[in-house]
Amino acid sequence: MTPYIEATSLWKNSIGLAGPDHESDQKKEILRATISRFRNNVSALTSRIATQFPELTIHDVTHLDALWETASLIAGPTYPLNAMEAFVLGGAILLHDAAHCSEAYDGGIAAVRDTVVWKDAYAAEISKGNGAIQEQIQKSCDFAAMRSLHARQAEVLGVREWPGNNGMLSFFLIEDPELRSRYGSLIGQIAASHNWSIEDVKRKLPPQFNPPGTWPIGWIVDPIKIACLLRCADAAHIDERRAPDFLFSLTRQSGVSLNHWKAQNWLGRASVDTSDSSNSSLLITSMSSFHPEDAKAWWVAYDAIVLIDSEIKSSNDLLASRPQCEGESPQFRMRKVTGAESPLELSRSVRTQDWTPTAAKIHVGNLEKLVNDLGGKQLYGEGDNFAIVIRELIQNARDAIRARMAIAANFNGRILIKVARKSESKTVIEIWDDGVGMSQRTMVGSLLDFGTSFWASDLVQSEFPGLRSSNFKPVGRFGIGFYSVFMVASEVSVLSRLYSDGISDVTKLNFPDGLTLRPILSKGGGDGFDAAFSTRVCITVDEPIEAVKDRLINKGQPIELRVPLKNYLAAITVGLDVSVALQIEGESQRQVHENINSLRSQDKVREWIIDMTFSDVLGSPVDASAKYVCENFERIRCIEFEGRIVGCAALIDLPPHNGLKYLTTDAIGGLTNNTNRGAGGYLGYFENQPTSAKRDSGTKVAPTGVLQAWANEQILILRQKNASQEQLYWAASNLSNLELDPIEIISFPLVYPDFTVVLKTFDEIFDILVSSPIPSLMNRQCNFSETNLGFVCIDGLPTLRPLSAGNLIHLELENGHPKYPWSLLGCLARLVSRRGRELEYEVKPNVLTTFIGVLDAFVIKLKPVQA
Known part of the structure; x- marks a missing residue:
């Protein structure tokens, strides 16, 4: 065996120790010779690993030899191990990583690629659609499969036969037939166990393995003890011998592999922590300091050291739980790894420079609440991801500013958005705000606590006393908006300080590669x-x-539109109660949006609605949308509720599908990501409640009474401008769709036998009802007037037929009265009631068969006057 292994305490005190008699010495010599040839054979096999997977750190025989050292260090200089246990440990060390090359598999690479593991890896690579060539994909899958299979394959290597070539004899890694047949499977099983959980080690391995009849009776093997030694020793070998300088330079690693190589290349070998008087702590130090650009490698080292600590503690716990602990299988001398308890503590031995490792991790703090808030649906779905990100970042800035306004008298905050070129294909966007700011505690806590909003946390009370009891109402409430940035950002950094702190107190949180690490x-x-x-x-x-x-x-789409960023941002910040400015590299700073509460003059309203609707971008002044804005902006009125503006709009007096664009939007917290809009019932915006974390619009913030007052004013303005009856009908239709009462301007479309359609006032339609019923073609399944057909006159009678779909078409009754008061039927019934009369209704079935099914006639009559 090599002098390096023979110098370790575990070797010297067991297989290398002279026996009490000649027979023991002879048996030990057999073990030493067998393990030496075993090592030579495995050395030839593991030399193939670097050839096939050069991105892996060293997995050859030098790594295997080093495990004798790390095992001896962890176990302690006097740890009990008999000669057969040493042989089994040595064999398990040799086999544990040997299946990282195709030669370890019966059938070679073809057999590997025929496994379910490889096929799953291949499907995953193909689904990425990254354009990689077939050879690269297969190579990646080869590594992924063997990385997954190597421990399982190690189980069979101790007894596996390699057929000889050209008439040569078969080949085994363990050449001695007796030792192979008695111990080959056990060695393979222990080798495989390094990839098991500690619970599986206890459950799957036998507690004792007795020697064959021709071997010393005292050479009982404790497989669990050996497995614990292997897993701890393997975890602890992370020093520069696994990533030597020359090979590190020669292989030119990149990506994840680079971080693993760099981490191990910069670490010294593990040793006893001399500051621990009990000599029971392992210490790992770095030979170089890790700079910010080396942070990923540092975290690789940290994770590895935490793993060593975990393996030592779990192994010792298992050993302590067994009766054998009092005899030949005690706990190891090492009980922990110094610094593993925290990144900051570890940075004292595995040094950093110009940055501080923190325990901050992206995590879900309240999964149940998050799932409830999301309603089981995807968070944002399809849409303009860039707009979503900008909205969320501006929202966070807005909340910080409004919070400061709530606790600092006479403060008026602002948001500044800066845009600069980073490269020909990359752009840097900065969102600055002068709000309350964040302490380091907030940044590594609430900011990264996915699913828990800082504004709803207890931290608010300690950092900003009085804020929770003030009138501050944050827009952010789900604790997830920050994470939207990773939909479009390849790099993110957050710099912040409490507004009362100085520049030296600024904390920086950097995500150099998105959300991955x-x-x-x-x-x-x-x-x-x-x-x-x-x-x-x-x-x-x-x-x-x-x-x-x-x-x-x-x-x-057929008609694409390029919108200057200023207008684009103005549309997003349509109702924001904080001012926003834009600074594009090489251009002067411009105001994007003024606090919506300052929207008091006609000039400001005109500028605001032009920016929001892209009216100065659309082109010709006679463009339909721009023309409508110019002719109707004076009708826009702000809607106030609880001392703040919750909408600014004018009622649209045109039919739907009018070809107009970008006129209507809903906002949540004054913000929207819906930049591609049509023309709904109003010109401008309404503030809405969010229905979910996705921030879909729900009910209007302004109550019905406030909205109805706005509607009544719009009706008055339209009448003052001598709006036509058709304009008033469409205005009424839009009010109905907003669930507001259109009764003051309602008119009723009637179809006559010649198929002409006439809008009738209530007085006119009442006169008709005095002498004749008025039918309406009804869809029996939905109880509404059918508008999907052309104009139909029923039985030669004037037939009520709404001009479009919407709330006006409802015919459903409840307790004999129209269920929807803002429908045509509901308005008619109420107007008739004002005359002291009532309506009655009859349904005549099967009056018309159409491509949409059989339709009924809903007949409206004046109830006879009781004598």
Whole structure:
């Protein structure tokens, strides 16, 4: 055996120790010779690993030899091990990683590729659709499969036969037939156990394995003890011998492999922590400091050290739980690894420079609440991801500013968005705000606590006393908006300080590669942090600055529109109660949006609605949408509720499908991501309640009474402008769709036998009802007037036929009265009631068979006057 192994305490005190008699010495010599040839055979096999998978750190025989050292260090210099246990340990060490090459499998690479594991890996690679060539995909799957299969395959290597070539004899890794037949399977099983859980070690391995009849009776093997030694020793070998300098340079690693190589290349070998008087702590130190650009490698080292600590503790716990602990299988000398309890503690031995490791991790703090908030649906779904991200970042900034306004008298905050070129294909977008800011505790806690909003946490009370009891109402409530940035950002950094702290208190949280790995925490904002602000969120998007400066709306549609970023942001911030400015690299700073509560003059309203509707972008002044805005913006009125503006709108007096675009939007917290809009019932916006974490619009914030007052004013303005009866009908239709009462301007479309359609006032339709019933073609399944057919006159009678779908078409009755008061039928019944009369209704079935089914006639009559 090699002098290196023979110098370890486990070897010297067992298989290398002279026996009490000649027979024992002879048996030990057989074991030493067998394990030596075993090592030579495995060395030839494991040499293939680096050839097939050069990205792996060293897995050859030098790694296997080193495990004798790490096992001896962890177990302690006097740990009990008999000669047969040493042989089994040595064999398990040799086999545990040997199946990382195709030669370890019967049938070679073809057999590996025929496994379910390989096929699953292949399907996963194909689904990525990353354009990799077939050979690269297969190579990646080879590694993934063997990485998964190697422990399982190790079980059979101790007894596996390699057929000889050209008439040569078969070949075995364990050449001695007796030892192979008696111990080959056990060695393979223990080798495989290094990839099991500690619970499986206890459950699957026998507690004792007795020697054959021709071997010393005292050479009883404790497989569980050997398995614990193997798993701890394997975990602890993470020093530079697994990633030597020359080979590190020669192989030119990249990506994840680079981080593993760098981590181990910079670590010294494990040793006893001399600061621990009990000599029961393992210490691992670095030979170089890890800089911020080496953070990923540092975290690889941290994870490895935490694993060593975990393996030592779990193994000792298992050993302590067994009766054998009092005899030949005691706990190991090492009980823990110094620094494994926290990243900060470890950074004292595995050193960092210019940054501080933090225990901050992306995690779900309240999964049950998150699932409930999301309603079981995907969070954002399809849409403009860029708009979603900008909305969420502005929302966070808005909440911080409004919080500061609530606790600091006479404060008026602002948001500044900066855009700059990072490269030809990348753009940096910064969102600055002068709100309350965040402490380091908030940044590594609530900011990263997925599913728990900071504003709903107990931390608010300690950081901002009085805020929770103030009139501050955050828009953010689900604790998930920050994570939307990773939909478009390849790199994210957050710099913040409490507004009352200085620049030296700025904390930086950096996500250099999106959401894949832990963030890097450091102190100080550097020279680029503007003292006028509290927080800066910086994202890098994979778009050239030209694409960011002019956003593409209606992408992929017949009519695409490029909108300047200023207008695009104005549409997103349509009802925001904080001012927003934009600074594009090389251009002067411009105001994007003023606090919605300052929207008091006609000039400001005009500027606001033009920006929101892209009216100065659409082109010709006679463009239908721009023309409608110019002719109707004076009718826009702000809607106030509880001292704040919750909508600014004018009622649209045109039919749906009018060809107009970008006129109508709903906002939540003054913000929307719906930049591609049509023309609904109003010109402008209404504030809505969110229905879920996705921020779909729900009910209007303003109660019905407040909205009805706005509607009544709109009716008055339309009448003052001499709106036509048709305009008033469509205005009434839009009010009905908003579930507001249109009765003051309602008219009733009637179809006559010549198929002409006439809008009738209530007075006119009442006169008709005095002498004749009025039918309406009814869809019996939905109880509404059918509008999907052309104009139909029933039985030669004037027939009520709404001009479009919507709330006006409802015919459903409840207790003999119209269920929907804002429908045509509901308005008619109420108007008739004002005359002191009542309506009655009759359904005549099967009056018309159409492509949509059989339709009934819903007949409206004046109830006879009681004598």
